[in-house]
Amino acid sequence: MKTHGRIRGNCESITFAQGECSDGMCCFTCVIPPGNRHIGFFKSFWKSGTGYSYVKLLVTSEGYKDELYDSCKFLNFTISPDATRHHLAMDLRCSIYKFRPIQCVGYPDRAGESVYQSICGPCIFNEYAAPPAYKKLVYKREWKAFYAILDRPDAISGICVHDDPSVVRSMILEADGVERAAILGGRKDREYIIIPVQKQRENILYISEKHQPIATIRQAYAQWEEKIQNNLKSHYGEEWESRLKSAIEMEEKDACKRGNEDTSGNLE
Ligand code: SF4
């Protein structure tokens, strides 16, 4: 990825609309098999969502190649200012929610490409918002996520439903953390606006008794043992148990240290 320059302004960062699942991260990565095969034959005639073909999910981590994910054909992406006109909110929604495929209905209780898989795990946004110690153990790396919006008038018009696209584009570019970058698509570079994905779990995470946010490795492992164990085995082979044990010990030692510092009045 080649960045052409950073534009900073006084605007706040761009957040999500308040409501469950407004990040739509699983509609780029986990739920959809290659080529949107989950959609089926007839649904291929239905209208595409506003995010499809214009918005991608970019994942970066130090020492690894950037990863770029296309969205599902039916993902709607909207961005709009609030009443004060100083703040932007994004909302990512399924445009065929009532008719979405069975994989989407079951996720994250039933994860995986096959309809018959029933492995339950934390959803991808939950893992993104998890403490760094969890990601370092389960993914062997920390990673950041961004939405990459094609910087073209038709793309911006598609995602600004009620507002003047050129005004919204300027507001996006002034928001904190936003960059423009050239990303290789096909044979040539295309200009994208890159927006960091906020870790707003109190507002948007799908919360049920089964799906609480990840607070610690111990809690996540107790809840989603099978899925996490599979990851650990593939990363560490026979050493997976000792890695898990020492990561939990380290995390608990750090929490204890932080508690002692807090009570003695020395902030981190
Ligand atoms: S919160 Fe989880 S389940 Fe909901 S849209 Fe995001 S990744 Fe999907």
Ligand code: SF4
């Ligand atoms: S059908 Fe809807 S819920 Fe399923 S991946 Fe596509 S946008 Fe997401």
